[in-house]
Amino acid sequence: MEATCRSETSRNKTPTLELSSATQLPESTNCMACSEDGRYLSLGHSGGLSVWCASSLICVAEWLKDRLEMTSVQMICMAESTYLLGSIDDMGVARVFAYHSEAIHLLSVINIMEDINQRSICLTFELSKGGNYGAASISCNGAVWLDVYHFPTEAWRKELEMAVSQQDPNLSGDVKWSPAALVIKTRPPKTPADGSLEVLQTADILTHCLALDGHTSSHHQEEEQSYNTDAEKAKETNDHPRRCTQHFLLPCGQFPSNSKAKSGLPVSVCVWWSGSHNLLHYCLHKVPKNKPDMEPLPDVLCPNANEIVCSAVSRCTCFIALGLSNALVCVWDRHSGSPLSVVSMLAAESVFSRLHFVDYWPLSADDSQTFTTVEIHLMVVCKNGVIHTVTTGRGTESCTMQLTERPEDSGDLPTITASVSFLQGLSLVVQRNGKMLLQDVVNKTTVCFLIPPTTHLLATPCNPVYALSAKQHALFIRGDQEPSCSAFANGQCQSQLFIFHFGKPDIMKQYNVSLPDSPQQQNALNFDTLDDSCNLYLQQRALSVDERNKTLTQTWKKLQETAEMLQQRHGS
Numbered sequence: 001m002e003a004t005c006r007s008e009t010s011r012n013k014t015p016t017l018e019l020s021s022a023t024q025l026p027e028s029t030n031c032m033a034c035s036e037d038g039r040y041l042s043l044g045h046s047g048g049l050s051v052w053c054a055s056s057l058i059c060v061a062e063w064l065k066d067r068l069e070m071t072s073v074q075m076i077c078m079a080e081s082t083y084l085l086g087s088i089d090d091m092g093v094a095r096v097f098a099y100h101s102e103a104i105h106l107l108s109v110i111n112i113m114e115d116i117n118q119r120s121i122c123l124t125f126e127l128s129k130g131g132n133y134g135a136a137s138i139s140c141n142g143a144v145w146l147d148v149y150h151f152p153t154e155a156w157r158k159e160l161e162m163a164v165s166q167q168d169p170n171l172s173g174d175v176k177w178s179p180a181a182l183v184i185k186t187r188p189p190k191t192p193a194d195g196s197l198e199v200l201q202t203a204d205i206l207t208h209c210l211a212l213d214g215h216t217s218s219h220h221q222e223e224e225q226s227y228n229t230d231a232e233k234a235k236e237t238n239d240h241p242r243r244c245t246q247h248f249l250l251p252c253g254q255f256p257s258n259s260k261a262k263s264g265l266p267v268s269v270c271v272w273w274s275g276s277h278n279l280l281h282y283c284l285h286k287v288p289k290n291k292p293d294m295e296p297l298p299d300v301l302c303p304n305a306n307e308i309v310c311s312a313v314s315r316c317t318c319f320i321a322l323g324l325s326n327a328l329v330c331v332w333d334r335h336s337g338s339p340l341s342v343v344s345m346l347a348a349e350s351v352f353s354r355l356h357f358v359d360y361w362p363l364s365a366d367d368s369q370t371f372t373t374v375e376i377h378l379m380v381v382c383k384n385g386v387i388h389t390v391t392t393g394r395g396t397e398s399c400t401m402q403l404t405e406r407p408e409d410s411g412d413l414p415t416i417t418a419s420v421s422f423l424q425g426l427s428l429v430v431q432r433n434g435k436m437l438l439q440d441v442v443n444k445t446t447v448c449f450l451i452p453p454t455t456h457l458l459a460t461p462c463n464p465v466y467a468l469s470a471k472q473h474a475l476f477i478r479g480d481q482e483p484s485c486s487a488f489a490n491g492q493c494q495s496q497l498f499i500f501h502f503g504k505p506d507i508m509k510q511y512n513v514s515l516p517d518s519p520q521q522q523n524a525l526n527f528d529t530l531d532d533s534c535n536l537y538l539q540q541r542a543l544s545v546d547e548r549n550k551t552l553t554q555t556w557k558k559l560q561e562t563a564e565m566l567q568q569r570h571g572s
Helices: 002-013 153-165 169-174 205-225 230-239 530-543 545-571
Strands: 021-024 031-034 040-053 059-079 082-089 094-100 103-109 121-127 133-140 143-150 181-186 244-249 268-273 278-283 300-303 308-313 319-324 328-333 338-344 352-357 374-382 387-394 399-404 414-419 426-431 436-440 445-450 456-458 466-469 474-481 496-501
Touching (some): 040 082, 040 094, 082 153, 103 153, 133 244, 205 300, 268 308
Parallel strands (some): 031 059
Antiparallel strands (some): 082 094, 278 300, 474 496
């Protein structure tokens, strides 16, 4: 009771940001996304999806299909006034649409179900910037793999113009759209056939690391299942296959821009599998081999001492942050192809759930971003609700700071911690109890609470339906009517789209920033030549010698413990 009173007192002293506007949503709106230019919202709901004008909140186009429930949607600018939409429905089918000339066109179905006994389910589907690529994580009969497709955007634009010129929207369904091309198909690292260490001791370091990774993951799964009954083992195997996480990456370091590729488009994709120690990079501009069944080897492998549990990529994609088991955070620098730093959180309870980069950390008067100094900032969220910030980089001493304490009430656990790119040093936090707030991660303060109307509550606070618009400096989020409301009692409950604008209120003015047109403008140290990368690597090595020696000692200790464990296992 005392904790609740303290919470309410703190909330009363903190400013509140009132609702800017609201409008009625379609029935069962499960997901939404905002276009990069801030002009449109895409909504996934019962019966299909729709596109809305983000300023007037008027529906401008719909694609409807009976007995279909959209659960995931993404919206990417493919060209001026042409947008790609990537979606997943409740049956696990992924689709690619185009919004063009006030109409939505179905361009491609990623996982067509030709055989009901071999029904594939799309777990995640992500479109790259510009819409040239799409990555789909597919599950079928207990197996999981990642498919990366190249989309013929130039051909699609011409075909869309042709469909519009027909001046009959009913004929656009008869257009034969150019097919997407599968460029990468990869699965989790496999365990050697006999499982022996001799097989793992190969001359090829890449093959060795992949085989060792598969061997270690398989061993961990056996240890976890040894405590279960046979029935539980089967359930664990079927219900929890190895999942993958992927990020599309812009030109940098080992993957400079291809002369045939357009500027600002991804050149590679990095992938890691649950239970894995390795971050794998695959080039996107390679011509697919004539052997589609042959799984490609990664072009770059980034090994880590511990298992990867979460990851994030900076807006410029030059840095990849990995949350590792045993409370370690590793930041890889793509310029040099080596770890920028490895930071130990030290806290025993720090089991990571997610992490993200904090955009636009304020600089002090004596800060100078030179060739030898790069400073980055991360927010790390633990499963128990504790939030930390990490400051690290080249030429700087790594440090950590605890931003929030462990919540005493489970309702205060954060379900969303999203960096707000257009507000300097601020993050959006949504709690399980439905509270919304903006957190200043620099000063460890709550800037303001976001308050919906008294007649409504935040919908599904454990998995909120929301979108942030960097162009409009706004938050779009779904709210539902209070159960005690008279309209709810009469069966007239309607979901509302709430809009909070952060640009005008006085409490926001000191935090507002203007985003660069290109993510790559965020990082002035963009070297694409081999000489520049080598010089950067050598300077980084000189600056981080003390930290690397400490990390090397920890790594050798971990390797010795792992070797002893494997020897004991095979000796028995």
